[in-house]
Amino acid sequence: MHDQEPVRDRPGRRLTTKETAEVLGVKPETVYAYVSRGQLSSRREPGGRASTFDAGEVEALARRNRRESAGSPGSGGELSVRTRITLIDDDRYFFRGVDATELAVRHSYEEVAEWLWTGRLTPGVTFTAPEATVEVARRAVNALPEHTTPTDRLRVAAIAAAAEDPLRFDLSEQAVLNSARILIPTLVAALPPKPFGNRDDGTLAHRLWGRLTGREADEASLRALDTALALLVDHDLAASTLAVRVAASARAHAYAAVSAGLGVLEGPLHGAASGLAHRMLLDVLDRGTAVPVIADELRAGRRIPGLGHRLYPGEDPRARVLFALLEQVPRAEPALLAARDIVATTARHTSLHANVDLALAVLTASTGMPSTAGETIFAVARTAGWIAHALEEYGERPLRMRPSGHYVGPRPPQPLPE
Known part of the structure; x- marks a missing residue:
């Protein structure tokens, strides 16, 4: 019936x-x-x-x-969230009112993170973690199967770091920031190092480099990686950031909130885009032209990765900055030409600009990094933004992220099932 x-x-x-x-x-x-x-x-x-x-x-x-x-503020079912962190407007984006691309070009990832958290610039700041915390995280990550994804490794490292922090349930601003300054370098240090990459000093970008590629780090490539981290530190209420705010609304500690973000990030519609663009770039380089590659993607019913962004009708400002820096990176020219070929080929039918995923793919493909490297870069970078949003949410009414369900099932009372 x-x-x-x-x-x-x-x-x-x-x-x-x-x-x-x-x-x-x-x-x-x-x-x-x-x-x-x-x-x-x-x-x-x-x-x-x-x-x-x-x-x-x-x-x-x-x-x-x-x-x-x-x-309405504090309505319990709100879809719009008050925030002082990031504004996206007219093909630009701003961190606490300051042009985010200018911040990323002029300051390190750590300095941009501090600006996002406190509204103050701290020149020369670097994040370091206690050896005990790093050792616990490394042991946990090393126990995982070899085929484990980078995001899984980061999530396990975050859980291990939380277990080592007896003050994790202190949600005061200073305590959360102290945890954040330890968590982010712990995530990097817990990743398995590449040959000649087992170093835990210098900028976070330098340490991360040795976890992503076995090639020697040149100045232009390191600057591109550091700027990419700073560009990706936050992007308003992306799906993973919303998950972080929901966790923080329930007063989960900062490590747990970051774990919630990492769980959502691993979805194919969020964190995997740069990896798809990376593999597409390699395919274009292998075939020598984008035409058959684009045709295969469309024939399979897939959208072309690395193109277009719903928040930027025009050019993605993050891609523009990163492409400009990649012009200075040794060995990046073939991947840059392949990316331009992809954009030009699709432009015959639709006008879509390259987004940051394609620019990130050029960086990873031209520096000997695996296709998963973009996801790792994104996750490490965004952790700082998640902390900023968690801190902001701790200042709001608890459990306000509680929408009401709109029931559309059978009208009760229904008979008990046979």
């Missing part, structure tokens, strides 16, 4: 007071309050004593109420 079609979904039907209250999620008395305020009209059917309501008008009021609830 098929479920009956909901009354409110039938064209031309009118709703009873009880049905109207269910759609609006209010008590029946509130329905009449809407009528008295002129927000809802009612009428009595001939021969009937009860009021009925136009289904379309009720649904429109319900949608309006949901929109207003989403924008």
Whole structure:
């Protein structure tokens, strides 16, 4: 037997007071309050004593109420979140009101992270972790199977670092920042080093370099990696950042909040894009032209990785900065030409600009890094942004990230299943 079609979904039907209250999620008395305020009209059917309501008008009021609830502070079901961290506007983005690309070009990743956290620049700052914390994280990561993904390794390292920190449940700003300054270098140090890459001094970018490639680090490549980290430190409420804020809203400690972000990041629609672009670049380099590669992608029903961004109708500012730096990187020219070929080939049918995933793929493909390196760079970089959002959320009402479910299942009471 098929479920009956909901009354409110039938064209031309009118709703009873009880049905109207269910759609609006209010008590029946509130329905009449809407009528008295002129927000809802009612009428009595001939021969009937009860009021009925136009289904379309009720649904429109319900949608309006949901929109207003989403924008109201502390409403519990909000989809819009107040933040002072990142603004994306008119093909540009800003960290605490300052152009993010200018910050990334002029300052190290650690300096940009400190700006994001505190609103103050700390020239020359570097993040270091106690040897005991690093050792615990390394042992945990080394126990994983060889085929473990980089994001899995980072998540395990974060859990191990949390277990080593007895102050992790202190959510005061200074305690959280102290944990963050230890967590980020621990994530890097816990990754298996490449040959000649087992160093734990210098900038975070220099240490990360030795975990991503066995090639010697040249100045231009290191600068590109450091700038990429700074460019990717935050990007408003991406899916992983929202997960972090939900965890922080429940007062999970900073390590747990970062773990929530890493869990979402591993999804194929979020963190894996640069890896797909990396493999596509290698395919173009192998075939000598982008034409058959693009054709194969489209024939398989896949979108072309590394192109377009829903927040930037024009050029992705992160890609623009990173491509400019890659012009100075030795051995990057073939991958840069392949990236330009991809953009030019797709431009015959659709005007899509290269995004930061394609620029990141040029960096990883031209420096001997694996296809997973972009995901690692992204995760390490974004950890600082997640900490900033967790800190901001700790200052809000607890458990405010609690939307109400809009039930659309069978109307109760239903008979017990046989």
